[in-house]
Amino acid sequence: MKGNFVGFFVLFFILFLGGTDATRKSSSKTCRLKKDVPTVPAAGQQSLAPSTACVNGAACAAAPAPSSGVTPGRGAVVQRPRFPYGEQKIRGVNLGGWFVLEPWVNPSMFNQTGKDFIVDEWTYGYYQTRDVAQSIIEHHWDTWITEDDFEAIAQAGLNHVRIPMPYWSVPTANTSTMPFLSGSWSRLLRAVSWASKYDLSVIIDIHGAPGSQNGYDNSGLRLDSPQWQTAPENVNRTLQVFSVLLNEFGNFDKWGGTVGAIEALNEPAAFLPDVLPVTNQYWHDTYGILRDLRIGKGTESADGTVDPNEIKMVIMDGFIGVQNYKGFLAPPQAEGVMMDTHCYQIFNPDQLMLSQPDHITQACAIGANTATDAVGGLWTFVGEWSASPTDCTPWINGRFIGSDWVTAVEGRTCDGLTGAWQTFSDDFKDFLAQYFEAQVMAYEQTQGWIYWFTETVDEWSYSKGIEGGWIPANISDMSLRRFPDICS
Numbered sequence: 001m002k003g004n005f006v007g008f009f010v011l012f013f014i015l016f017l018g019g020t021d022a023t024r025k026s027s028s029k030t031c032r033l034k035k036d037v038p039t040v041p042a043a044g045q046q047s048l049a050p051s052t053a054c055v056n057g058a059a060c061a062a063a064p065a066p067s068s069g070v071t072p073g074r075g076a077v078v079q080r081p082r083f084p085y086g087e088q089k090i091r092g093v094n095l096g097g098w099f100v101l102e103p104w105v106n107p108s109m110f111n112q113t114g115k116d117f118i119v120d121e122w123t124y125g126y127y128q129t130r131d132v133a134q135s136i137i138e139h140h141w142d143t144w145i146t147e148d149d150f151e152a153i154a155q156a157g158l159n160h161v162r163i164p165m166p167y168w169s170v171p172t173a174n175t176s177t178m179p180f181l182s183g184s185w186s187r188l189l190r191a192v193s194w195a196s197k198y199d200l201s202v203i204i205d206i207h208g209a210p211g212s213q214n215g216y217d218n219s220g221l222r223l224d225s226p227q228w229q230t231a232p233e234n235v236n237r238t239l240q241v242f243s244v245l246l247n248e249f250g251n252f253d254k255w256g257g258t259v260g261a262i263e264a265l266n267e268p269a270a271f272l273p274d275v276l277p278v279t280n281q282y283w284h285d286t287y288g289i290l291r292d293l294r295i296g297k298g299t300e301s302a303d304g305t306v307d308p309n310e311i312k313m314v315i316m317d318g319f320i321g322v323q324n325y326k327g328f329l330a331p332p333q334a335e336g337v338m339m340d341t342h343c344y345q346i347f348n349p350d351q352l353m354l355s356q357p358d359h360i361t362q363a364c365a366i367g368a369n370t371a372t373d374a375v376g377g378l379w380t381f382v383g384e385w386s387a388s389p390t391d392c393t394p395w396i397n398g399r400f401i402g403s404d405w406v407t408a409v410e411g412r413t414c415d416g417l418t419g420a421w422q423t424f425s426d427d428f429k430d431f432l433a434q435y436f437e438a439q440v441m442a443y444e445q446t447q448g449w450i451y452w453f454t455e456t457v458d459e460w461s462y463s464k465g466i467e468g469g470w471i472p473a474n475i476s477d478m479s480l481r482r483f484p485d486i487c488s
């Protein structure tokens with residue numbers, strides 16, 4: 001919405017063999033902590049197969065054509081170098097809810113359907129008249145984030161946007177997209193040209209993989225347990241998606257260095273024993289694709305030296321903690337791989353019990369731990385986080401699913417903690433300011449951070465944070481930071 005831009009092996013296998021329980025517990029001091037796979041199945045979804053015409057890729061070739069009339073506007077692309085990761089801090093916002101719908105980020109899109117069993121983008125496509133849904137979603141792609149937002153993001157002193165992309169809108173040899181509505185590819189190209197115009201770097205992340213890599217609605221498909229890892233075709237196609245993104249945006253002549261990195265997969269549920277090995281093989285395979293590209297272009301020499309201007313890739317800790325990936329695809333075995341970890345303090349019952357000062361203390365500790373754990377490993381950054389201390393935002397746990405903040409303590413309400421910032425008390429705004437800056441300070445001990453935002457609730461909005469006074473108008477201007485010593 002306008003103006004609302006924004007939210008190895010050895011060590012590893014020991015941990016893996018040690019069992020996921022231990023792994024999950026050990027990560028509580030770090031950044032894991034998104035909700036476990038939802039236990040409430042989507043209405044009707046479990047018993048439904050995709051419409052029969054589209055079970056096989058070949059039969060589904062009639063994917064909607066990307067809409068014409070959207071000009072990528074490559075004329076505007078400035079051929080400046082790629083972002084100097086490792087030298088400069090990443091400061092960015094996630095352009096969430098744009099190319100992958102999420103009920104809590106896009107509640108009005110879901111309300112508009114009039115159907116309560118539409119809970120993710122899969123059901124959004126499945127249960128609606130196709131051309132009606134297609135025209136609504138095309139309008140959404142053209143209006144949710146606009147060029148003005150890119151300008152405002154740059155004005156706020158940020159240098160990055162992270163763009164969640166689903167597999168079904170990336171053109172691959174396998175053209176099956178049903179029941180998903182595809183066609184946002186042309187908007188992605190346009191987005192990258194806008195980023196270039198405003199001197200912003202882009203990380204494109206594969207947010208939804210076939211079968212769902214985590215079962216969360218944010219993958220496009222809400223399930224009891226993820227299915228991505230169960231079929232080689234799913235993984236295969238995700239590799240193809242990665243390859244297409246890498247080849248397109250690694251092309252310096254076409255795009256300059258605007259896209260700094262491609263994130264190979266968002267939030268795989270690596271805490272599940274069947275997901276972990278498939279995911280780790282996938283990271284290796286995506287790295288193979290990156291290497292082949294570099295070797296083909298001559299940007300990686302025989303001795304393994306890589307042109308620093310070459311595009312990078314990002315892997316994720318999959319909620320098991322960056323400490324479990326020390327040395328994994330790290331130099332000198334691998335070059336140009338970064339690590340993303342997500343830091344929320346609201347998806348775990350213990351964290352919902354933290355006092356406000358404890359949230360700040362924990363944020364500071366997480367920054368220090370993450371930076372330490374990542375030493376000798378990968379360039380690590382915090383690719384998602386927020387200043388909200390609650391899960392009060394409607395549907396953040398899934399459409400029609402309530403807030404654990406409320407149920408955790410009898411009598412506790414969300415009043416004054418979500419919604420329009422004008423309803424926030426001065427105390428709450430002051431806390432948001434401190435918590436925001438504590439996290440910025442903490443995560444800048446790593447390679448940097450990318451904030452997550454959402455539409456309807458101001459506590460998750462970057463621009464409303466500036467308007468309401470808890471986010472500095474220019475985050476790169478140190479003189480505007482109000483609590484520079486908050487973590488010391």
Ligand SMILES: *[C@@H]1O[C@H](CO)[C@@H](O)[C@H](O)[C@H]1NC(C)=O
Pocket residue numbers: 055056057058174175176177210211233234237
């Ligand atoms: C095409 O991809 C879909 C997932 O989107 C998968 O179910 C299907 O098996 C794939 N088809 C082929 C021929 O690989």
Ligand SMILES: *[C@@H]1O[C@H](CO)[C@@H](O)[C@H](O)[C@H]1NC(C)=O
Pocket residue numbers: 107108111456
């Ligand atoms: C969507 O519907 C819910 C429940 O009916 C309502 O509480 C909410 O305000 C609506 N949100 C929007 C953005 O229309």
Ligand SMILES: *[C@@H]1O[C@H](CO)[C@@H](O)[C@H](O)[C@H]1NC(C)=O
Pocket residue numbers: 154155156157474475476477478
């Ligand atoms: C933000 O602050 C930095 C550091 O002072 C400065 O270089 C940059 O120009 C500022 N950005 C804007 C848009 O004012």
Ligand SMILES: *[C@@H]1O[C@H](CO)[C@@H](O)[C@H](O)[C@H]1NC(C)=O
Pocket residue numbers: 173232233236240
């Ligand atoms: C994976 O994709 C390639 C095409 O890129 C195809 O040749 C191969 O058969 C696929 N394998 C599986 C298991 O789907």
